[in-house]
Amino acid sequence: MTQIVPQSGNSWLSREELDSARERxxxxxxxxxxxxxxxxxxxxxxxxxxxxxxxxxxxxxxxSGRVLYHERIRSALIRHLEKDLGPLALPRLPANPAxxxxxxxxxxxxxxxxxxxxxxxxSLAFVVPVEGDCEPHQDALELTWFTPAEALDERxxxxxxxxxxTLLRQALAYCGF
Amino acid sequence: MTQIVPQSGNSWLSREELDSARERxxxxxxxxxxxxxxxxxxxxxxxxxxxxxxxxxxxxxxxSGRVLYHERIRSALIRHLEKDLGPLALPRLPANPAxxxxxxxxxxxxxxxxxxxxxxxxSLAFVVPVEGDCEPHQDALELTWFTPAEALDERxxxxxxxxxxTLLRQALAYCGF
Amino acid sequence: MTQIVPQSGNSWLSREELDSARERxxxxxxxxxxxxxxxxxxxxxxxxxxxxxxxxxxxxxxxSGRVLYHERIRSALIRHLEKDLGPLALPRLPANPAxxxxxxxxxxxxxxxxxxxxxxxxSLAFVVPVEGDCEPHQDALELTWFTPAEALDERxxxxxxxxxxTLLRQALAYCGF
Amino acid sequence: MTQIVPQSGNSWLSREELDSARERxxxxxxxxxxxxxxxxxxxxxxxxxxxxxxxxxxxxxxxSGRVLYHERIRSALIRHLEKDLGPLALPRLPANPAxxxxxxxxxxxxxxxxxxxxxxxxSLAFVVPVEGDCEPHQDALELTWFTPAEALDERxxxxxxxxxxTLLRQALAYCGF
Numbered sequence: 081m082t083q084i085v086p087q088s089g090n091s092w093l094s095r096e097e098l099d100s101a102r103e104r105x106x107x108x109x110x111x112x113x114x115x116x117x118x119x120x121x122x123x124x125x126x127x128x129x130x131x132x133x134x135x136x137x138x139x140x141x142x143x144s145g146r147v148l149y150h151e152r153i154r155s156a157l158i159r160h161l162e163k164d165l166g167p168l169a170l171p172r173l174p175a176n177p178a179x180x181x182x183x184x185x186x187x188x189x190x191x192x193x194x195x196x197x198x199x200x201x202x203s204l205a206f207v208v209p210v211e212g213d214c215e216p217h218q219d220a221l222e223l224t225w226f227t228p229a230e231a232l233d234e235r236x237x238x239x240x241x242x243x244x245x246t247l248l249r250q251a252l253a254y255c256g257f
Numbered sequence: 258m259t260q261i262v263p264q265s266g267n268s269w270l271s272r273e274e275l276d277s278a279r280e281r282x283x284x285x286x287x288x289x290x291x292x293x294x295x296x297x298x299x300x301x302x303x304x305x306x307x308x309x310x311x312x313x314x315x316x317x318x319x320x321s322g323r324v325l326y327h328e329r330i331r332s333a334l335i336r337h338l339e340k341d342l343g344p345l346a347l348p349r350l351p352a353n354p355a356x357x358x359x360x361x362x363x364x365x366x367x368x369x370x371x372x373x374x375x376x377x378x379x380s381l382a383f384v385v386p387v388e389g390d391c392e393p394h395q396d397a398l399e400l401t402w403f404t405p406a407e408a409l410d411e412r413x414x415x416x417x418x419x420x421x422x423t424l425l426r427q428a429l430a431y432c433g434f
Numbered sequence: 435m436t437q438i439v440p441q442s443g444n445s446w447l448s449r450e451e452l453d454s455a456r457e458r459x460x461x462x463x464x465x466x467x468x469x470x471x472x473x474x475x476x477x478x479x480x481x482x483x484x485x486x487x488x489x490x491x492x493x494x495x496x497x498s499g500r501v502l503y504h505e506r507i508r509s510a511l512i513r514h515l516e517k518d519l520g521p522l523a524l525p526r527l528p529a530n531p532a533x534x535x536x537x538x539x540x541x542x543x544x545x546x547x548x549x550x551x552x553x554x555x556x557s558l559a560f561v562v563p564v565e566g567d568c569e570p571h572q573d574a575l576e577l578t579w580f581t582p583a584e585a586l587d588e589r590x591x592x593x594x595x596x597x598x599x600t601l602l603r604q605a606l607a608y609c610g611f
Numbered sequence: 612m613t614q615i616v617p618q619s620g621n622s623w624l625s626r627e628e629l630d631s632a633r634e635r636x637x638x639x640x641x642x643x644x645x646x647x648x649x650x651x652x653x654x655x656x657x658x659x660x661x662x663x664x665x666x667x668x669x670x671x672x673x674x675s676g677r678v679l680y681h682e683r684i685r686s687a688l689i690r691h692l693e694k695d696l697g698p699l700a701l702p703r704l705p706a707n708p709a710x711x712x713x714x715x716x717x718x719x720x721x722x723x724x725x726x727x728x729x730x731x732x733x734s735l736a737f738v739v740p741v742e743g744d745c746e747p748h749q750d751a752l753e754l755t756w757f758t759p760a761e762a763l764d765e766r767x768x769x770x771x772x773x774x775x776x777t778l779l780r781q782a783l784a785y786c787g788f
Binding site: 447451455457458459460461462501502503504505506507530531532533534535536538540541542545546554556558 | 624628632634635636637638639678679680681682683684707708709710711712713715717718719722723731733735
């Protein structure tokens with residue numbers, strides 16, 4: 081298959097156009113849960129970002145972002161992982177293209193466990209082992225690694241916004257925890 | 258969780274707006290492969306539609322369509338299955354929300370096995386057992402049931418447009434064939 | 435494919451032979467989590483059995499049992515579901531043959547979250563919608579239906595033996611809870 | 612979780628005992644499809660072994676073998692991959708413990724697509740990216756890498772015994788081909 085990059089220039093959206101689309105269409109997202117694995121493939125730790133939310137609150141967060149026009153899901157995953165964890169993170173995407181779950185973030189709270197006041201986002205969620213050096217980038221203050229047992233703690237999950245605590249718990253279950 | 262229906266009226270897209278969005282954003286779709294199962298859950302037959310394509314050609318097709326703003330994936334699946342197979346089809350959606358695969362239809366041929374000249378569509382694909390009476394509706398000329406062995410035939414798969422023959426083969430593999 | 439039933443008579447195991455095999459080989463099991471779903475396929479409740487364990491304790495339990503020689507996985511699932519829930523339960527097995535997880539019950543505690551003092555059992559775990567009337571049978575005292583929110587309660591999960599509380603939580607996560 | 616190795620000595624099976632068990636119990640196996648992936652996780656090639664079968668015929672084969680008493684599935688996968696591909700293969704097992712499918716090899720042909728005249732084997736099948744140097748070991752004459760398109764060829768799949776051609780096709784479908 082041909083290697084391809086998202087088209088640049090006038091085929092992308094201005095801020096106003098994106099705002100308008102967000103009121104009319106479900107927007108495609110990816111969520112990635114970065115993990116460290118041992119030589120047997122068992123998850124040994126889960127990486128969570130510390131972010132300042134739009135309301136100035138500090139919140140634990142997964143790697144998350146939009147899929148662009150003409151961008152592969154795999155490319156979007158790599159792009160957002162490198163944006164948040166740095167270019168040396170060495171993510172190892174799974175061989176199968178199906179997400180372990182689909183998180184439907186609704187602008188109306190309570191429709192699903194997931195909520196995004198800005199938009200109706202449909203997010204394909206993946207667990208991604210990272211083998212390299214990870215450093216928080218962009219608007220992430222910190223990257224912290226938790227053991228699966230720590231990540232299962234309901235209080236930790238409660239520190240996450242928009243239902244991402246639920247998504248974290250689902251990711252751990254998918255990995256056998 | 259609250260039951261919800263897609264919002265009507267001015268929050269939906271006009272034809273012009275949809276055409277514009279299709280040049281700027283990946284559009285979220287579902288593909289459904291309707292199947293008959295026996296009392297053990299084993300697939301006994303696969304339903305394919307016969308459609309007239311935009312170019313006046315006749316083509317075998319899966320159930321396929323767009324997810325609307327503020328619409329659940331499950332609702333979109335039911336809506337498109339009932340639109341194509343009729344209101345008595347009694348689809349039995351799987352309990353887990355993850356698709357068995359994700360088909361990335363690109364406007365550029367050759368990027369993936371899937372191609373849609375109109376748009377960049379990202380489609381969540383599901384195998385859906387149907388228990389009721391199915392009749393082709395809307396623009397479908399016919400609904401034909403094939404055994405898994407017949408559906409594995411490369412010539413049959415070759416009668417499908419946009420890469421749906423590949424998706425059919427992947428669905429059969431997912432069901433153990 | 436030919437319909438087949440497990441072979442009877444001398445190809446099965448005596449109690450002594452089974453005890454001997456249990457000390458030498460991993461024994462293949464299935465675990466089934468019976469659920470009720472609504473017309474959209476969303477899980478509305480989860481069924482748990484109340485059993486008296488070998489030690490005279492009362493414990494919540496999943497449907498669980500051995501796969502016999504020359505028995506299909508699907509047949510074993512139906513057999514154990516009907517044995518525990520009665521012949522009118524109408525289980526609807528999923529179309530794909532892969533379990534949502536594999537629970538490795540070790541005779542040594544702590545190797546995995548799953549423990550079985552009698553044997554090394556490897557259990558293929560499935561979520562199974564049931565549509566009919568369910569009544570507890572055999573050694574099950576009671577069948578109780580819990581909402582997903584109730585089933586997520588750590589105390590309820592704590593009432594289950596051998597790590598089945600973990601398996602219940604994983605099943606709920608798989609179904610989007 | 613405690614690291615553990617299969618118990619040695621008298622808890623394992625003699626050849627006679629294994630032959631006896633094979634007539635009485637389903638035997639737990641793993642099948643592994645070794646793949647090379649690119650930096651995006653997309654499968655670029657699939658590794659097939661060339662073996663001499665018991666009947667002196669030459670046959671393409673997957674990595675396959677028994678799970679031992681008190682052995683983790685993950686350990687069995689690593690053990691068989693290293694046995695067939697050498698100790699430098701560097702297999703990268705997936706983070707989730709569920710197989711992509713379950714192959715039920717019956718001693719009676721025609722019950723499922725899978726057949727093993729020696730026994731009723733239930734095999735958990737995994738796609739495993741390998742990053743290191745692979746060399747055929749033990750009774751494997753050769754290891755050949757095929758592109759996904761080559762591996763989809765029905766003639767190649769026809770060179771495989773016991774239904775492994777079907778399993779190869781299912782693995783490719785699972786990886787998006």
